[in-house]
Amino acid sequence: MTTDINDLTLAQRNLVKTATGRLKDEIAGTFAAETIERFIADSLDRLLGSAKVTSFVPIFVERFTRDRLKALAKVEGRIETTVPSVLFLCVHNAGRSQMAAAWLKRLAGDRVSVYSGGSMPDSEVNPAAIDAMAEVGIDIRSEYPKPWTDEIVQAADVVVTMGCGDACPIFPGKKYEDWEVADPAGADVSAVRQIRDDIGQRVRRLINELELTA
Numbered sequence: 001m002t003t004d005i006n007d008l009t010l011a012q013r014n015l016v017k018t019a020t021g022r023l024k025d026e027i028a029g030t031f032a033a034e035t036i037e038r039f040i041a042d043s044l045d046r047l048l049g050s051a052k053v054t055s056f057v058p059i060f061v062e063r064f065t066r067d068r069l070k071a072l073a074k075v076e077g078r079i080e081t082t083v084p085s086v087l088f089l090c091v092h093n094a095g096r097s098q099m100a101a102a103w104l105k106r107l108a109g110d111r112v113s114v115y116s117g118g119s120m121p122d123s124e125v126n127p128a129a130i131d132a133m134a135e136v137g138i139d140i141r142s143e144y145p146k147p148w149t150d151e152i153v154q155a156a157d158v159v160v161t162m163g164c165g166d167a168c169p170i171f172p173g174k175k176y177e178d179w180e181v182a183d184p185a186g187a188d189v190s191a192v193r194q195i196r197d198d199i200g201q202r203v204r205r206l207i208n209e210l211e212l213t214a
Contacts, residue, residue, distance in 0.1 A: 016058045019061060023036050023062065023069070036065070036069065040061060044057070056144070060144045068149055070155075081113070083113055084212075089160065089162065090119075090161070091119055092120060092185065093118030093121045094121070094129070094185070095185060096183065098140055098143050104203050117148030120167075121145035125144065128189045158174070158175045158177065159177070161179070162181050
């Protein structure tokens, strides 16, 4: 069954309007109001289709739209960036790419911009991945599965794919890496720990390759 904005409560719809206003104030001078409204509407449409719980959709829509507009601003030369961007892609954006993004954010901090996405986003982040990452002090409970978008792929300097095969987007001029990492879907926490540690080691090597060490 398809979900649309009418399935949100009045309060949630008002939160989406508030997010729109906040982004207009935040990005004033970079994009016109019409562009921000268009991206908000598109992000809402993309996230509602896979959302299991709509309560948090307004928050996710604002975060997703902000990331997309930040990426578009980089692609169009509207802002100057001094740090590289890394995008992690898998099928569901519920396990592998979420853990990889979280590792990179933790280990490299503000020395890199980090994105993640999926070719077929799941309805929620894998609970076993949440638990496994919590064991190493990384909280991904507030993360959410989302699709990749053209502007985010184009803004990425490095694209790391994990199992999305032909569905993974290919744009010229990008550094691509394909990581053969086990899929944590359906696995228990003990199995996901091994995947978590494998990804953590790969992220550390990536940090060294990109010379992101402090």
